[in-house]
Amino acid sequence: MIEKKKAEGVLPDVRYFDYKDVETLKRFLNPHGRIQSRNHTSLPARQQRLLARAVKNARFMGFLPFVIR
Amino acid sequence: MAEKTTHEDKEKALTLYELGYHLVPSLGEDDLALRVTDLQKAITALGGSILSEGQPQTFTLEYTMRKMRGGRWDSYDSSFFGWIRFEAPSEAMSALKDVLEHNEYLVRYLIIKPDPIILAPEPVRAPRKETTEVEVEPKALVHKQDEEEKGEVSEEELDKQIEQLIH
Numbered sequence: 001m002i003e004k005k006k007a008e009g010v011l012p013d014v015r016y017f018d019y020k021d022v023e024t025l026k027r028f029l030n031p032h033g034r035i036q037s038r039n040h041t042s043l044p045a046r047q048q049r050l051l052a053r054a055v056k057n058a059r060f061m062g063f064l065p066f067v068i069r
Numbered sequence: 070m071a072e073k074t075t076h077e078d079k080e081k082a083l084t085l086y087e088l089g090y091h092l093v094p095s096l097g098e099d100d101l102a103l104r105v106t107d108l109q110k111a112i113t114a115l116g117g118s119i120l121s122e123g124q125p126q127t128f129t130l131e132y133t134m135r136k137m138r139g140g141r142w143d144s145y146d147s148s149f150f151g152w153i154r155f156e157a158p159s160e161a162m163s164a165l166k167d168v169l170e171h172n173e174y175l176v177r178y179l180i181i182k183p184d185p186i187i188l189a190p191e192p193v194r195a196p197r198k199e200t201t202e203v204e205v206e207p208k209a210l211v212h213k214q215d216e217e218e219k220g221e222v223s224e225e226e227l228d229k230q231i232e233q234l235i236h
Contacts, residue, residue, distance in 0.1 A: 016184050016187055061089055061091070061177065061179055062091070062134060062177070063131065
C-alpha cells in the first residue's frame with residue numbers, strides 16, 4: 001500500500017487566496033516572480049488553481065510584477 | 070405558473086462580486102470622496118447592494134500603467150486603490166462595466182466573483198495535539214552499546230596497534 005506523504009509545516013494555512021493579500025501570494029512565487037509548481041507548494045489541485053488565478057489578478061492590478069529580473 | 074416564478078427568481082438572484090479599482094493619483098481628498106460615491110451610485114443604480122468596502126489609499130504600483138485620457142496616453146506609477154464588495158444581479162454587470170470603462174478617473178479596475186467563504190467567520194480551531202515521543206528501535210540501542218564497549222580500549226593497546234600498523 002502506498003502511503004501519501006504529508007508535508008507538515010510546508011502546507012500553508014490558507015482558506016482563500018485574495019489577490020490583495022500580496023504577502024501570502026509572495027510565499028508561492030520563486031525569485032523571478034513565477035508561480036511555483038504543485039511539487040513545491042504542496043497544495044491540492046483546486047487550491048493551486050485558485051492561487052494561480054489570484055496571482056494573475058494581482059499582477060493585472062499592479063500588486064505583483066509580471067517579471068522580476 | 071410555478072415555472073414563471075422560478076424564472077423570475079433566477080432573474081432577481083443576486084451574485085456576490087468585488088470591484089477593485091485604481092483611481093488617478095492626482096485627485097484631491099474631496100474629489101476622491103466624490104469619485105468613490107460615483108462608483109457606489111453606479112452599483113446601486115443597477116440594482117446592487119453594497120456589503121463592505123475598503124477606502125481608497127495611496128498605492129505604489131509594481132509597474133507603470135498606461136491609460137488613454139483626452140486623446141493621449143498617461144502613465145501612472147502610483148494610484149488610489151480601493152475595493153467594494155457588493156451583491157448584484159448578473160445581468161447588470163455588462164452595464165456596470167460600460168460605466169466603468171467610460172470613467173476617466175479610473176486607471177484600471179477588476180471585477181471578480183469572490184468565494185463566499187470570505188463572508189463566513191473564521192473557524193475556531195482545536196488546539197494542536199502534542200507530538201508523541203518517537204520510540205527508538207531496540208536494535209539501534211544494542212548497536213550503540215556494542216560500539217561503546219568496543220570504543221573502550223586502553224592506551225597501551227592502542228599504541229601497540231599503531232606500532233604494528235607503522236611497521
